[in-house]
Amino acid sequence: MLTSAQKNSRSRQSFVSLKTKTFSKIAQTLGSDFQIIFERDPAARNWLEVLCCYPGLHALVLHRIAHWLYLQQIPFFPRFLSHIGRFLTGIEIHPGATIGRGVFIDHGMGVVIGETAIVGDYCLIYQNVTLGGTGKESGKRHPTLGNHVIVGTGAKVLGNIQIGNHVRIGAGSIVLANVPNDCTVVGVPGRIISRSGRGCPLEHGKLPDVEASVIRSLIDRIEQLEQKLQTLECDPTQTNDVEDKQQPAHSTRLDSFLADAGELEATFLVCELPQINHSTTDSQLTHATFYTHTTMSHNAHSFPSSATQ
Incomplete structure (x- = not known):
């Protein structure tokens, strides 16, 4: 029969173990965010430059902390931390948004990611991109991006829609409907012009008119x-x-x-x-x-x- 002190001790150990695993996972994710910059950006020269001069990385670091606080249902501080991140980087990410590992927000100014948005692993997002809703409805109202998605400069992905894996969205496009895997989407509204979208992520500008x-x-x-x-x-x-x-x-x-x-x-x-x-x-x-x-x-x-x- 366990005493009250033993129960409290085990409870504390379980809590510490859970927090250790959580922070370890966050650290691994941030490591992926850091490493992917060297793979995606030819302008990245050294680790000090990436650590100090990439607002997309700074925004993700602050978001991952804010998101953890948001999941703990801590009031005010997640939104306040998100607001600080917006002030410092020009990137607005709601603390409720779920962002996978290895995501790279290049340049980043003007990027907006809504509360219920989900971004998969190893996505590439350029400046002035909006992952937003289409109204005042509650619940899931923002898009879900699969893995290895590329969203070009100024593109808007709006509503509770599904974007498949390896999708490429051209600059300035407005996507309002679901997109299957391995597609290239351009235009206003977005139209599928290719169904074999895998390719070099830096060639997102080579799209037909x-x-x-x-x-x-x-x-x-x-x-x-x-x-x-x-x-x-x-x-x-x-x-x-x-x-x-x-x-x-x-x-x-x-x-x-x-x-x-x-x-x-x-x-x-x-x-x-x-x-x-x-x-x-x-x-x-x-x-x-x-x-x-x-x-x-x-x-x-x-x-x-x-x-x-």
């Missing part, structure tokens, strides 16, 4: 329609259903552009041409009616582009 490609397709299509109008004007005996061999290629590119945008509004651009005959004037040809029809489609999009009478 998908918007420019689609705009080029639209311009090409307009030029084709203008040529068709000129042909019909010169030879009114021709019909309007001239075969357009390039139409499927344009539709494919536009469908591909819209396919990974989630439940977005797909705008169908349709051209109505007046009946062509000998009395048709240039004004009537010029003022062909264009109208848009919006629809919601989660699975597939079509983009009819041929002229109709």
Whole structure:
């Protein structure tokens, strides 16, 4: 039968053992945070420079202490420590956020990480990134990042969404929907442009301009329609259903552009041409009616582009 003194002694030993393991884990995590800087940043020269001149590391050190205090349900001090970290580094991390080991916040100014955000191991986050919510709802309202995720400069990842492992998010992108593993996302809103996202983390700027490609397709299509109008004007005996061999290629590119945008509004651009005959004037040809029809489609999009009478 244990005495009261023995029970208290065992309780103290258990408490000390738990705290020792906790601080040992924090120390190991901070060691990973320190070491990853040399692997990710070619400008890192020596340990003293990294220790004194990297605000991302300073922010993580303060956050890991604040997060531990937050888990102990200690009031005020976790938020106050987070506020000090923001003042010193320009990086705002809520003490409730969960951040894995080996995370590197490069440059860091303007980074915001919300209370319920989860960041996996060995993620790379650049300046002006926001991992935020989309409203005033309670509970889990911030994104979850998997392991080895790269978030480019100025990107916004908003809402309770899941970002898979080895995902690359381009600079300035706004991500509002779940992203599977090994994908590259760019644009506003974010669109998946590649499903083999593993690569050198320092090549995050080598991303295609998908918007420019689609705009080029639209311009090409307009030029084709203008040529068709000129042909019909010169030879009114021709019909309007001239075969357009390039139409499927344009539709494919536009469908591909819209396919990974989630439940977005797909705008169908349709051209109505007046009946062509000998009395048709240039004004009537010029003022062909264009109208848009919006629809919601989660699975597939079509983009009819041929002229109709």
